[in-house]
Amino acid sequence: MKVGVCIKRVPGSDSRINVGDDAQGPDLADVGWEVNPYDSFALEEALQLQESGAASDVVVFTVCGPEGDAKIRDALAIGKRGKCGASKAVRLDDPAFAGSDAIGVARILAAAVKKEGIDMVIAGKQSIDGDSAQVPAMMAEILGWPSVCEVTDLEVDGSAIKAWRAAGSGKREVVALSLPCVITADKGLNTPRYPTLPGIMAAKRKPIEVVDAGALGLDTSTVGASAALVTVAKWSPPPARPQGRILEGDASAVVAELITLLRDEAKVL
Amino acid sequence: MASGILVVCEHEDGAPKKTAYELLSKARSLAAELGGDVSAVVIGSANAANLGEYGASVVYTADGSEFSSDGTGSWASALAAAIVEADPAVVLGAASVDIRSAFPRLAVRIGAGMASDCTDLFIQDGVLIARRPMYAGKAFADVSISSSVALYSVRPNSFPGAAPVGGSATVSPLSVSHSEAELASKIVGVEAPKSETIDLTEANLIVSGGRPVDSSENFDRLIRPLAEALGATVGASRAAVDAGYAPHNEQVGQTGKVVNPSLYIAAAISGAIQHLAGMRTSRVIVAINKNPEAPIFQHATYGIVGDIFEICPLLTEEAKRQGIGR
Numbered sequence: 026m027k028v029g030v031c032i033k034r035v036p037g038s039d040s041r042i043n044v045g046d047d048a049q050g051p052d053l054a055d056v057g058w059e060v061n062p063y064d065s066f067a068l069e070e071a072l073q074l075q076e077s078g079a080a081s082d083v084v085v086f087t088v089c090g091p092e093g094d095a096k097i098r099d100a101l102a103i104g105k106r107g108k109c110g111a112s113k114a115v116r117l118d119d120p121a122f123a124g125s126d127a128i129g130v131a132r133i134l135a136a137a138v139k140k141e142g143i144d145m146v147i148a149g150k151q152s153i154d155g156d157s158a159q160v161p162a163m164m165a166e167i168l169g170w171p172s173v174c175e176v177t178d179l180e181v182d183g184s185a186i187k188a189w190r191a192a193g194s195g196k197r198e199v200v201a202l203s204l205p206c207v208i209t210a211d212k213g214l215n216t217p218r219y220p221t222l223p224g225i226m227a228a229k230r231k232p233i234e235v236v237d238a239g240a241l242g243l244d245t246s247t248v249g250a251s252a253a254l255v256t257v258a259k260w261s262p263p264p265a266r267p268q269g270r271i272l273e274g275d276a277s278a279v280v281a282e283l284i285t286l287l288r289d290e291a292k293v294l
Numbered sequence: 295m296a297s298g299i300l301v302v303c304e305h306e307d308g309a310p311k312k313t314a315y316e317l318l319s320k321a322r323s324l325a326a327e328l329g330g331d332v333s334a335v336v337i338g339s340a341n342a343a344n345l346g347e348y349g350a351s352v353v354y355t356a357d358g359s360e361f362s363s364d365g366t367g368s369w370a371s372a373l374a375a376a377i378v379e380a381d382p383a384v385v386l387g388a389a390s391v392d393i394r395s396a397f398p399r400l401a402v403r404i405g406a407g408m409a410s411d412c413t414d415l416f417i418q419d420g421v422l423i424a425r426r427p428m429y430a431g432k433a434f435a436d437v438s439i440s441s442s443v444a445l446y447s448v449r450p451n452s453f454p455g456a457a458p459v460g461g462s463a464t465v466s467p468l469s470v471s472h473s474e475a476e477l478a479s480k481i482v483g484v485e486a487p488k489s490e491t492i493d494l495t496e497a498n499l500i501v502s503g504g505r506p507v508d509s510s511e512n513f514d515r516l517i518r519p520l521a522e523a524l525g526a527t528v529g530a531s532r533a534a535v536d537a538g539y540a541p542h543n544e545q546v547g548q549t550g551k552v553v554n555p556s557l558y559i560a561a562a563i564s565g566a567i568q569h570l571a572g573m574r575t576s577r578v579i580v581a582i583n584k585n586p587e588a589p590i591f592q593h594a595t596y597g598i599v600g601d602i603f604e605i606c607p608l609l610t611e612e613a614k615r616q617g618i619g620r
C-alpha cells in the first residue's frame with residue numbers, strides 16, 4: 026500500500042494575524058510558518074503504517090511555491106532510522122494554480138495522487154489558515170473514493186480499513202471501508218514525532234519533485250483564480266469585545282454577584 | 295432558475311436538533327429578502343412534518359435503511375437528490391461532523407461553491423454574503439459564492455431559533471441512488487459515551503478547566519459538579535487533556551472543538567491564543583484565574599481573580615442555592 030500525505034504550510038498557531046483597515050487580506054510578512062498541525066497527525070499515522078509494514082511507501086504532497094520547501098524538508102526528516110520516513114515529496118506548483126479555491130486545490134491534489142498510484146491518502150482535518158475543512162473530502166469525491174473525516178483511531182488490515190470518528194454527543198462511530206480511500210486526521214490519532222538530526226541529514230538527500238499542470242494533465246481552466254467559485258469580498262478584524270469587569274471582594278460575595286450578573290444582566294442562566 | 299433556501303435539518307433520535315430551528319429561522323428571514331421558498335431535508339427516520347411549523351414548505355426525506363447506519367458518503371447523495379427536487383439557490387447546514395463530511399463531496403458533485411463554519415449570513419446589494427472566521431478567528435472574511443447553488447455550513451448557536459410560525463409542510467420522500475464509492479464505506483459500530491452529554495460544539499453553556507485542575511479526580515470534584523449545577527457541558531484546555539485529566543473530545547481550541555456558547559467559564563485557563571481560537575466567539579466569557587495578568591482576562595466579560603479550588607465549589611453551591619440549571 027502506497028500512502029500519500031497532504032501537507033500545507035500555514036502561519037504558526039501562535040502568530041498574530043493583522044487585518045489592515047483597508048479590509049484587504051491579513052499581512053503575513055512577519056509570521057512564522059509551520060506544517061499545519063493536523064497534517065502532522067496525518068504524517069505520523071502514515072509513518073506508523075509504514076513501520077508496522079502496512080504501508081510500503083509514503084509520499085508527501087503539497088500545493089505551494091518554492092517557499093514551502095523548508096517545511097517539506099521538516100516533514101521528510103521525521104521517521105525512524107532504517108525505516109526512514111517519507112521517500113519523497115511532490116510539490117505541485119504552477120502559475121495557473123494561484124488563487125485556487127478548495128475545489129481547485131482538491132483537483133490538483135487528486136490529479137497528483139492518481140499519477141503517483143497512491144492507495145490511501147491521509148490529510149489533515151482542517152488547515153488552520155483557511156479553516157475550511159473541505160479539500161480532502163473534495164479530493165475523495167473527484168477520485169471516486171470513499172472518505173472518512175476527523176479520524177481519531179485507524180486500523181489497517183490488508184485492504185480492509187476501520188476508522189473511528191467522533192459523532193455528536195460524545196459518541197464514536199466505527200466506519201469500515203476498503204482501499205483506495207481518503208482519511209482525515211484529528212487530534213488524538215497519535216502523537217507526532219519531531220525531526221531528529223539523522224533524519225534532517227537524510228531529508229536533505231530526498232527528492233522534492235516539482236510538478237506542474239502540464240505534467241498532471243490538468244485542464245488549467247478548472248483551477249486557479251478564474252475557476253474559483255468562492256471569493257473573499259472583504260476582511261475584518263474579530264469584533265471587539267466589550268470591556269470586561271473584574272469582580273472584587275470576599276470570595277462568597279463575588280461568587281453570588283457573578284451568578285446574579287449572569288442571570289439578570291447577561292441573561293445567560 | 296434556482297431559488298429559495300434548502301435547510302439540512304439534523305436530528306437526534308428523531309427529534310430535530312436545535313441547529314435545525316436556528317437555520318430554519320435564519321432561512322426564513324433570508325428568503326424574505328432573496329425571494330423563493332424555504333424547504334428542508336431530513337436524513338434518516340425523524341419527525342419531519344412538524345418542521346412546517348418553523349417555516350419549511352416542503353420537507354424532503356431520505357429514510358432508507360442505509361441511512362440508519364451510514365453517514366459518510368451517502369448523505370451527499372441524499373442531499374444531491376433533494377437539491378434536484380427543490381432547486382434551491384442556497385443550501386444551509388450546521389457545521390456538524392456529518393455536514394463537514396458530506397458538503398465538500400456534494401459541492402464537487404453539483405459544481406457548487408462552499409463556505410464553512412459561517413458565523414453570519416446577510417444580504418448586501420442583493421447578494422448573500424457569509425461571514426466566517428479564518429486563521430482560527432483572528433480574522434473574519436466576508437465570502438461570496440458565484441455558483442448557481444451555494445453551500446454554507448453554519449456554526450451552531452450563531453442565530454437564535456425562532457418560535458413556531460404555524461405552517462404545515464408537504465412531506466416528499468426522495469429516491470436516492472448511491473455511488474459505488476459511497477457504498478464502499480459503512481458505519482459498523484457506535485460507541486456510546488460514558489455519560490449522556492450535549493455536544494460541546496452545540497452547547498449553550500460550557501465550563502472548562504485548565505492544567506492547574508491537576509487530575510481527573512479534581513475535574514470530577516471541581517469542574518463537573520459546577521457544570522452540572524449550571525446545566526452546562528464540560529470542556530478543557532489542551533494542557534489538561536494532554537496531561538490526561540480530561541478526554542480528547544472535551545478539548546476546546548485550535549486542535550480541539552470550536553465552541554460558540556452563550557456562556558463560557560474558563561477555570562484556571564491562561565487564555566493562550568490556541569485556546570482562544572476555540573472559544574473567542576462565546577457571547578459571555580467568565581475567567582477565574584489567580585493571576586490578574588492572565589491573558590484570558592482581556593477577553594473576559596466578567597473576571598474573578600482567585601483560586602479555582604476555592605471559587606469553583608462556592609460557585610457550585612451558589613448556583614444550587616439560587617436554583618440555576620433547574
Ligand SMILES: Cc1cc2nc3c(=O)[nH]c(=O)nc-3n(C[C@H](O)[C@H](O)[C@H](O)COP(=O)(O)OP(=O)(O)OC[C@H]3O[C@@H](n4cnc5c(N)ncnc54)[C@H](O)[C@@H]3O)c2cc1C
Nearest residue numbers: 504505506531532533547548549550562564584585601602
Ligand atoms: C499547534 C498547537 C495547538 C494547540 N491547540 C490547543 C487547543 O486546541 N486548546 C488549548 O487549550 N491549547 C492548545 N494549545 C496549547 C496552548 O498553547 C496552551 O499551552 C494551553 O492552552 C495552556 O493550557 P492552560 O491554560 O490550561 O494551562 P497553563 O498555561 O498552565 O495556564 C494555567 C492558568 O491557570 C492559572 N492558575 C494556576 N493555578 C490556579 C488556581 N489554583 N486557580 C486559578 N487559576 C490558576 C495560571 O495563572 C494560568 O493562567 C496548542 C498549542 C499548539 C502549539
Ligand SMILES: Nc1ncnc2c1ncn2[C@@H]1O[C@H](COP(=O)(O)O)[C@@H](O)[C@H]1O
Nearest residue numbers: 031087088148149151152157158159160
Ligand atoms: N495547498 C495544500 N497543499 C497540500 N495539502 C493541502 C493544501 N490545502 C489543504 N490541504 C490538505 O487538506 C487538509 C484540509 O485543508 P482545508 O480543506 O484547506 O481546511 C489540510 O490539512 C491538508 O492536509
